[in-house]
Amino acid sequence: MNQMNRRGFINLSSLGITSFSIPNFIAKESTESIKPLVASTWDAGINANAAAWKVLVAGGTALDAVEQGVMVTEDEIGCCVGLAANPDRDGHVTLDASIMDHQYNCGSVAFLERIKHPISVARRVMEKTPHVMLVGEGAQQFAIAEGFPLESGALSPDAQKAYDNWLKTSTYRPIINVERVSQPHQNDAAFAAPKRFANGDWNHDTIGMVALDKFGNLSGSCTTSGAGFKMRGRLGDSPIIGAGLYVDNEVGAVVATGQGEDVIRVAGASAVVEWMRQGKSPKEACRLVVEKINKIKKEKAATIQVCFVAINKKGEHGAFALHNGFNYAVQTQEGSKLLESSFISIV
Numbered sequence: 528m529n530q531m532n533r534r535g536f537i538n539l540s541s542l543g544i545t546s547f548s549i550p551n552f553i554a555k556e557s558t559e560s561i562k563p564l565v566a567s568t569w570d571a572g573i574n575a576n577a578a579a580w581k582v583l584v585a586g587g588t589a590l591d592a593v594e595q596g597v598m599v600t601e602d603e604i605g606c607c608v609g610l611a612a613n614p615d616r617d618g619h620v621t622l623d624a625s626i627m628d629h630q631y632n633c634g635s636v637a638f639l640e641r642i643k644h645p646i647s648v649a650r651r652v653m654e655k656t657p658h659v660m661l662v663g664e665g666a667q668q669f670a671i672a673e674g675f676p677l678e679s680g681a682l683s684p685d686a687q688k689a690y691d692n693w694l695k696t697s698t699y700r701p702i703i704n705v706e707r708v709s710q711p712h713q714n715d716a717a718f719a720a721p722k723r724f725a726n727g728d729w730n731h732d733t734i735g736m737v738a739l740d741k742f743g744n745l746s747g748s749c750t751t752s753g754a755g756f757k758m759r760g761r762l763g764d765s766p767i768i769g770a771g772l773y774v775d776n777e778v779g780a781v782v783a784t785g786q787g788e789d790v791i792r793v794a795g796a797s798a799v800v801e802w803m804r805q806g807k808s809p810k811e812a813c814r815l816v817v818e819k820i821n822k823i824k825k826e827k828a829a830t831i832q833v834c835f836v837a838i839n840k841k842g843e844h845g846a847f848a849l850h851n852g853f854n855y856a857v858q859t860q861e862g863s864k865l866l867e868s869s870f871i872s873i874v
C-alpha cells in the first residue's frame with residue numbers, strides 16, 4: 528500500500544455511510560440485456576473472452592465457453608495464472624481452479640502441482656467423480672489417470688528470478704491486487720516480483736469468467752496460482768464454490784478476485800448471487816458484498832483488494848472493487864471491451 532493509497536482511502540462504513548453515488552466517469556458498467564455474453568476479470572480476460580466467444584457464437588454452451596476461455600490464460604507465458612506463475616514460499620507452483628454449470632454441478636481442484644490446465648481437471652472432477660473437490664496429490668493422481676500430462680515442475684525463468692529475489696528477504700506479506708506494478712515498493716522484495724508482469728501491469732494471479740449462452744444458461748470458471756510466495760498448502764477463494772465462484776441459473780453467475788481469505792469469510796460469490804436474487808443489479812450486488820468486507824476489515828481494508836464480477840439472467844453485467852485499479856473484460860455481439868470497475872476507495 529503506497530502513501531497515496533493510505534491517504535486516499537476512505538472507509539465509508541466507519542463514517543456510517545453505507546451507500547454513495549459513483550461518479551459517472553467510473554460508472555461505466557452497462558445495463559444492456561443481451562445474450563450470449565461473457566465477462567472475465569482483469570485485462571487478461573480480453574484474450575480469454577475471445578476464445579469463449581468462439582464457443583458461444585458457434586452455439587456452444589456456457590460451460591464449454593468458460594472452460595475454453597480460461598485455458599487460454601492458463602497457457603499464456605508470462606502470465607500470472609498457470610504453471611508460469613510465481614511459486615509458493617517453498618518454490619513450488621500450486622494451482623487452484625473451479626467450475627460450475629447451470630444445474631448446480633460443480634468441480635474444483637486445489638493445491639495441484641505440475642498440471643497445465645487445472646480448469647479442465649476441475650471439470651473432470653465435476654463430471655466424472657461423485658465429489659466436488661480434489662486436492663494436492665490426490666488431484667494430481669486423478670489428473671494423470673485422466674490423461675493430463677505431468678509437467679516438469681521447473682519454475683519458468685521469470686518465476687525463478689522472482690523467487691530468487693524474494694528469497695533475499697522472504698518477507699511474507701499477502702497483499703494482493705493493490706500495488707500498481709509500475710510503483711513497486713522500494714526495498715521490498717515481496718513487491719519486486721510482480722514487476723515481471725509487464726503486460727498485466729498489476730499484481731494479480733487469477734482469471735475468473737462467467738458466461739450466458741444462447742440457451743439462457745449460465746456457467747462460471749476460475750483458475751489461479753493463488754498468491755505468490757504464499758505458505759505451502761495455502762488455498763484462497765478460487766477453488767471454493769460459493770466463495771470465489773458461484774452460479775445459480777435462476778439468478779446469475781459471479782466470480783471473485785483479490786484477497787481470497789476475505790472473500791471466503793463472507794462466502795463472497797454466493798452472497799453476491801443472493802443480492803441479485805433480491806433484485807439488485809449485478810453491480811449493486813457486488814458493491815454490497817464489497818462494502819461488507821470493507822466493514823469487517825475496518826482500517827485493514829486499505830491493505831487488501833477484493834473485486835467481484837457478476838452477470839444475471841438478463842445478460843446484465845457489473846463489477847465492484849474495494850480499490851481503484853480493477854478492470855474486467857466483456858464480450859457481446861457488440862464487441863469486446865475492457866471496463867473499469869467502480870470501487871470504494873479513492874486513490
Ligand code: SD4
Nearest residue numbers: 731732733753763785787
Ligand atoms: C486467491 N483470489 O488465491 C485469489 C488471488 C487472486 O488475483 O485473485 N489474485 O486468494
